[in-house]
Amino acid sequence: MILDLFFPNRCIHCNRIIDPEVLVCALCFNRIHFTHYDYFENNPISEKCKLLFPVSHTYALIQFEKENLSRKIIHELKYKGREKVGKVLAEWTIERLDFKNQKPDVFVSVPLHPKKLRERGYNQLHLFTEKLSEFYRIPFNHELVKRNHYSKAQALKDKRHRLAAINPFSLTQTITGKHILLIDDVFTTGNTVSSIAWEILNAGDNKVSVLVMAMDV
Known part of the structure; x- marks a missing residue:
């Protein structure tokens, strides 16, 4: 006080x-540009994902446009140490996203490399994911996916270097017959979620949907 x-x-x-x-x-x-995407219908993310891997459903909360407030919000979360921004973004998502009777089985957030986690002090997706898990009563698994390589921030890479990453992720557990909702902060090229999605899809009879905080348009 x-x-x-x-x-x-x-x-x-x-x-x-x-x-x-x-x-x-x-x-x-x-001033925040919410997307108003429909999780169950085609939207810009689903169109891009379908070019990379078989995706079930997709959703983005806000538009990640250059020099707008939405971009500033994500940067506060990722680079300014404001972990609690994830909770606010989760609350905004809860107000707008209804899984109806087609809930996924588990939430899985994109992991940080252990070195990056030590540098940042937190994974910017964990509080967001845990808040959604609590509300929708869907379990989360922060340990399913491992990042194999340390690299600089995705937003600071050019497109050529993003596409050059080889086998950046692997699974640490066996998972089959599940509908996984893969959660990331910003959807740009789609290569991050695609790399993880293929690991999940190749592991067994699984389905993958995608939820991101922001869509880079």
């Missing part, structure tokens, strides 16, 4: 003082 008086929470866009659990003020909230 005392810290709130001296260091109040501020809107990440306009710097206006806001409630402690809020990310942006009411005025700036209207």
